[in-house]
Amino acid sequence: MDREEMKRAAASRAVAEVEDGMILGLGSGSTAAFAVEALAARVAKGLRIAGIPTSKATAALARQRGVPLTSFAEHRRIDLTIDGADEVERGTLHLIKGLGGALLHEKIVAAASARMIVVVDDSKLVHRLGTRAPLSVEIVAFGWQSVLDRLREAGVAPKLRTGEGENEPFVTDGGNYIADCTVTDISDPAGLEQRLAALVGVVESGLFVGLASRAIVGGPTGLTVLDRPIA
Ligand code: A5P
Numbered sequence: 001m002d003r004e005e006m007k008r009a010a011a012s013r014a015v016a017e018v019e020d021g022m023i024l025g026l027g028s029g030s031t032a033a034f035a036v037e038a039l040a041a042r043v044a045k046g047l048r049i050a051g052i053p054t055s056k057a058t059a060a061l062a063r064q065r066g067v068p069l070t071s072f073a074e075h076r077r078i079d080l081t082i083d084g085a086d087e088v089e090r091g092t093l094h095l096i097k098g099l100g101g102a103l104l105h106e107k108i109v110a111a112a113s114a115r116m117i118v119v120v121d122d123s124k125l126v127h128r129l130g131t132r133a134p135l136s137v138e139i140v141a142f143g144w145q146s147v148l149d150r151l152r153e154a155g156v157a158p159k160l161r162t163g164e165g166e167n168e169p170f171v172t173d174g175g176n177y178i179a180d181c182t183v184t185d186i187s188d189p190a191g192l193e194q195r196l197a198a199l200v201g202v203v204e205s206g207l208f209v210g211l212a213s214r215a216i217v218g219g220p221t222g223l224t225v226l227d228r229p230i231a
Contacts, residue, residue, distance in 0.1 A: 001218065001219075001220055001222075003121050003123070005218070006121035006122065006218025006219060006220070007030060007031040007034055007084075007119070007120075007121050007218055008034040008037075008038075008218075009218045009222075009223055010031065010034075010119040010120060010121065010216040010217060010218040010223060011031055011032070011034035011035035011037075011038055011082070011119045011216075012034070012035075012038045013119075013216050013223050013225075014035055014082045014117045014119050014214075014216050015035055015038035015039050015042065015082065017080065017117065018039065018042065018047065018049060018080065018082075019079075020047055020048055020049070021048060021049070022049050022079040022080055023049070023050055023051075023052070023070065023075045023077070023078050023079050024039070024049055024050070024051040024052070024078065024079065024080055024081065024082065025051070025052055025054065025078045025080070025081025025082070025083065025109035025110065025112070025113050025116070026039075026051040026052065026053045026054060026058050026059075026062060026067070026081075026082070026109075027054055027058065027081065027082055027083025027084055027106060027109075027119075028053075028054045028055040028057060028058050028083070028084070028100050028102035028105075028106060029083075029084040029099075029100040029102070030084070031084035031119045031120060031121070032054075032058065032082065032083050032084045032119065033058070033061055034119075035082045035119060036051075036058060036061050036062050036065060036067060037065065039051070039065075039067050040062075040065035040066055040067050043066060043067055043068070044066065049067075049068065050068045050069060050070035050074075050075070051067055051068065051069055051070065052069070052070055052071060052072065052075065052078060052109055053069060054083065054102050054105040054106040054109050055100070055101075055102040055105060055106075055173055056173050057102075058102075072112070076112065077112060077113075077114065078109060078112050078113040078114065079113070079114055079115070080113060080114065080115045080116075080117065081109055081110050081113040081115070081116045081117070082116075082117050082119060083097070083106055083109075083110065083116065083117075083118060083119070084097075084100075084118065084119055084120060085097050085118045085120055085124055085208070085212075085215075086098065086099045086124065086132075086133035086206070087124055087126045087129050087130075087131060087132060087133050088118055088120055088124050088125050088126065088212070088215050088217070088226075089126055089127070089128065089129050089189070090125055090126070090127055090226070091229070092189075092210075092228065093118070093212040093213070093214075093215050093226065093227075093228040094129060094189045094207070094208065094209050094210070094212075095118060095129075095206075095207070095208035095211070095212055096129050096130070096133050096135055096136075096206050096207060096208075097136075097206045097208055098135075098136030098137075098138070098178070098205075098206030099133060099134075099136060101136070101161070101170060101172050101173075101178055102172070102173065103136055103138055103204060103205075103206045104138045104172060104173075104174050104176070104203055104204045105173060105174065106208075107204055107208060107211075110208060110211040110212075111211065113211075115213045115214070116211050116212045116213055116214075117212070117213070117214045117215070117216060118212040118214070118215045118216070119215075119216050119218075120215065120216075120217055120218070121217070121218045121219070122217050122218065122219040122220075122224075124217075125215075125217060128185050128186060128187065129183075129186040129189055129207070130183040130184045130185050130186040131184075131185070134159075134180040134181055134182060134183070135156065135180070135181045135182075135183045135186075135205065135206055135207065136161075136178050136179070136180055136181070136205075136206040137151065137156075137158065137178070137179045137180075137181055137196060137202055137204075137205045137206065138172055138174070138176045138177070138178055138202075138203040138204050138205075138206075139151075139176060139177050139178070139179050139201050139202055139203060140176055140177070140201050140203060141169070141171075141175065141176060141177050142201075143201060144160060144169070144177050144179075144201070146201065147179070147199070147200070147201035147202065148160065148179055150199045150200065150201065150202075151179055151181060151196070151199065151202075154195055154196065154199060156181035156182070156183050156196070157181055157182035157183075158179035158180065158181045159179065159180050159181075159182075160177060160178075160179055160180075161177070161178040161179070161180050174203070176203050186207075189207050189209045190209045190210075192205075192207060193205055193207040193209050210228075212228060213227065213228050214226065214227050214228070
């Protein structure tokens, strides 16, 4: 399998766990897009579900493919969220997310979900978070320079993400900016998440601690299903 096939296979396997009547969280990114496609195929055959999208891009894809959408105005609790990740820590299933810039809405949806299945290809599996991806931190636009100073003082080497124009900041769906932070070998994800959240001007970090219950990993020889151990 090539990488795209691994992602598609993982996404399809996760969608097989969707049951009639569920409220779903629809993740963002290329792997989560395969899940929306697989869901659309099941909806076309009569599956009744409604999804809360985590980004404008996912909402647009779902609408285009005929996947019914809903919102927190109608549903406070989500049965199952299927989303991608930038890193998945073996054993704990703690995640780094946010390279796609949708981390805030993804985290709100994940936190409201009874279950979260993360779908990835095997390049995303790591022994320690901070191995292959920067840590994205969503920050308010106002005074971003001072927020970056605070992140620097916290020891995470931030760089403001730029958008289409090299000098234009990337703006999230929530109207905020993203600081991509160089981190290595995160030994205490929960502690780091709390330290970052306490900084003035930080909206949310891309550390997802204790949110994923299952990871479905596509590899060259097939799929592996990893479950978070019960605490
Ligand atoms: C979006 O903000 C991210 O959290 C994505 O879930 C993550 O970047 C994974 O995307 P891919 O499936 O495209 O690698």
